[in-house]
Amino acid sequence: MTANLLEFDLEGLAVFCEGLGEKRFRATQLFRWIHQRGASDFDQMTDLAKSLREKLKTSAHIAALPVISQHASADGTIKWLFDVGDGNAVEAVFIPEDDRGTLCVSSQAGCAVGCRFCSTGHQGFSRNLSTAEILAQLWFAEHFLRKHLNTDGRVISNVVMMGMGEPLQNYSALVPALKAMLDDHGYGLSRRRVTVSTSGVVPMIDRLAQDCPVALAVSLHAPFDDLRDNLVPLNRKYPLDELLQACTRYLAAAPRDFITFEYCMLDGVNDQPEHAHQLIDLVRKHGHDGLRCKFNLIPFNPFPASGLLRSPLARVQSFAKILSDAGLVTTVRKTRGDDIDAACGQLAGDVKDRTRVQDRIALQRTIPLVPVAADSL
Ligand code: SAH
Ligand code: SF4
Numbered sequence: 001m002t003a004n005l006l007e008f009d010l011e012g013l014a015v016f017c018e019g020l021g022e023k024r025f026r027a028t029q030l031f032r033w034i035h036q037r038g039a040s041d042f043d044q045m046t047d048l049a050k051s052l053r054e055k056l057k058t059s060a061h062i063a064a065l066p067v068i069s070q071h072a073s074a075d076g077t078i079k080w081l082f083d084v085g086d087g088n089a090v091e092a093v094f095i096p097e098d099d100r101g102t103l104c105v106s107s108q109a110g111c112a113v114g115c116r117f118c119s120t121g122h123q124g125f126s127r128n129l130s131t132a133e134i135l136a137q138l139w140f141a142e143h144f145l146r147k148h149l150n151t152d153g154r155v156i157s158n159v160v161m162m163g164m165g166e167p168l169q170n171y172s173a174l175v176p177a178l179k180a181m182l183d184d185h186g187y188g189l190s191r192r193r194v195t196v197s198t199s200g201v202v203p204m205i206d207r208l209a210q211d212c213p214v215a216l217a218v219s220l221h222a223p224f225d226d227l228r229d230n231l232v233p234l235n236r237k238y239p240l241d242e243l244l245q246a247c248t249r250y251l252a253a254a255p256r257d258f259i260t261f262e263y264c265m266l267d268g269v270n271d272q273p274e275h276a277h278q279l280i281d282l283v284r285k286h287g288h289d290g291l292r293c294k295f296n297l298i299p300f301n302p303f304p305a306s307g308l309l310r311s312p313l314a315r316v317q318s319f320a321k322i323l324s325d326a327g328l329v330t331t332v333r334k335t336r337g338d339d340i341d342a343a344c345g346q347l348a349g350d351v352k353d354r355t356r357v358q359d360r361i362a363l364q365r366t367i368p369l370v371p372v373a374a375d376s377l
Contacts, residue, residue: 003060005034006132006139009179010186020055028185034062035186038143064140065090065133080141084109084133088126090164092137094145094156100193101145102158105137107174108165113199113234117221117264119303120164128170134177137163138187158193162217166234167196168204178212191215191255197262202238205246209253216250217260217296218243222270223278231270244286251292258292258329265316266300267309276322283328295323295330 008016014027029048033039040062042053065082068089072078078094090106111118112125138159145155159181161167167174174196180186181194196208197217205216222228228235235243247259263279265271283291297320300310311319316332323330 002058004132005030005060005062006064006135007130007176009131009176010183011179012176016060020052020059022052022055026052030056031180031183031185035139035180035183038139038146040064063132064136067140078145080137082133082137082140084129086126090129090133090137092141092163094141100157101155102160103138103141103156104160104163105134106163106165107134107161107167107170111165112169113166113232115199115219115221115232117231117266117300117306117308119306122303122305128173129165131173131176131180134173135180138181142187154187156187157189158195159187159189160195160197160217162195162197166199166201168198168201168208171204171207175208175212178214182212182214195260199232199234200238200243200246201234202242202246205250209250213250213253213255215256215260216247216254217262218247219264220261220279221264221266223275223282227270231266240282244282244291247293248286248291258294260294260296262296262298264298264300265311265319267311267315269308271311271315271319273318273322276319280323280326280328293328295320295328296333297330298333299335301335 003016005013005016010027010031013031014024017027017030018024026048030045033045033048037044039045042048042056042060045053048056065084068081068083070078070080076096080092081089082092083089088109090109092106093104095102095104106129108128109126110123111120113121114124115121138156142154142156146152149155161174178194178196181189182191191214193215195215195217197219198205199219208214208216219232220228221231222235223240225235225239228240238246251257251259263270279295283293297316299313299316300308302308302310320330320332
C-alpha cells in the first residue's frame with residue numbers, strides 16, 4: 001500500500017518527502033499541486049524533477065473517495081454521498097450563498113454520542129474517518145465545483161465540521177485536516193471561516209485552543225443538565241457548567257470573539273419561554289457581562305425514528321426575541337437542502353435505502369458528474 005498524500009498537512013508531507021531523501025521545500029510544491037490545483041497525477045507536476053515524480057509514483061498516490069451519489073437541491077445546495085468502504089458512507093454538503101460558499105464536512109461514519117434528535121446519532125458509530133477521508137471531501141468538492149462552474153477562483157470559502165460525526169471524538173485525524181484547510185499553500189481559509197461544531201467534548205475543546213484554534217460552535221440544545229442529559233447523552237460526562245467554562249477558556253485563543261451556541265428547536269421539549277430565560281441566566285452566570293456568544297436556533301429537521309417534532313415557526317421567533325431582547329445576538333438558521341435530506345441532522349449516509357434514492361432522483365434535478373469524478377482518479 002502506498003501513502004495517500006491527502007493524509008498529510010504540510011508538515012506531515014515535509015516529513016514524508018524527507019523520508020524519500022528530498023528537501024522539505026519540495027513538499028510545498030507538491031502540496032500546492034494537490035490542494036490548490038487539484039492534481040492527482042504526478043506527471044502533471046511539471047516543475048518537480050522527473051526523478052522525484054518517479055519516486056512518488058512508486059511510494060504514493062492521491063485518491064479521493066468514490067462518489068456514490070450527488071444531488072442538487074432547488075436552492076443550489078449540493079450533497080455528495082461518499083463511499084468509505086465496508087458498507088459505510090459519509091456525506092458532504094455544499095451550500096452556496098451570495099457572499100460565500102460553505103462546505104459542511106463529515107468527521108466520522110456514524111456517531112457515538114447518540115443525540116436523540118440526530119439521524120446520524122440514531123445510526124450508531126461505525127468508525128473514525130482518516131485525515132485523508134476528511135480532506136478528500138473538501139479536495140473533491142472544491143475542484144469539482146471549479147470545473148462545474150468553470151472558474152479558476154476559489155469556490156469554497158468556509159468549512160463547517162457539521163456533517164456526520166463528532167469531530168472532537170476524532171481529534172488526531174481532525175487537526176491535520178484543519179491545518180491543511182488553513183495553510184496558505186493549501187486552501188488558505190482564514191481561521192474565522194473554519195468552524196468546528198461539537199456536542200461538548202470538554203478536554204478536546206482545550207486542546208483545540210492550543211493546537212489549532214478555529215471558530216467554535218457548541219451544540220447546546222438545553223439550558224439545564226436534566227434536559228441536556230436526555231437530549232445529548234455526552235452531557236452526563238461533561239455537564240453544562242464544565243462545558244461553559246471550557247467555552248470561556250476557549251475565547252482567549254479563538255479567532256472570533258464569541259462562541260456560537262447551536263440550539264435545535266424541538267416542539268414542546270426545549271422551546272418554551274422559560275427555556276429561553278434559563279438560557280439567558282446560564283450565559284450570564286459565566287462571566288461578568290456573560291459569556292460572549294451568539295445563538296443559532298435550528299428548526300428541527302424531523303426524521304421518522306426520532307419521535308420528535310419541529311417547533312412551529314412562531315414559537316422559534318418568540319424564543320429568538322426573548323434572547324435578542326436580553327442582548328444576545330440570535331439568528332434562526334435557514335433550512336437549506338431539505339428537499340434532498342441535506343439539512344442538519346438528516347445526514348445518515350444512507351446507502352442501502354435504494355428506493356428512497358431512486359425516488360429522490362425522480363423528484364430532483366441531478367447534475368452530471370464532470371470528468372474529475374472521484375472514482376476515475
Ligand atoms: N457532532 C457535532 C457536529 C455535527 S451535528 C455537533 O453535534 O455539534 C451539526 C449540528 O446539527 C449540531 O448542532 C446538531 O445539534 C445539529 N442537528 C443534529 N440533528 C439535527 C436535526 N435533526 N435537526 C436540526 N439540527 C440537527
Ligand atoms: Fe453526533 Fe452531533 Fe449527531 Fe449528536 S448531533 S449524534 S454529536 S453528529
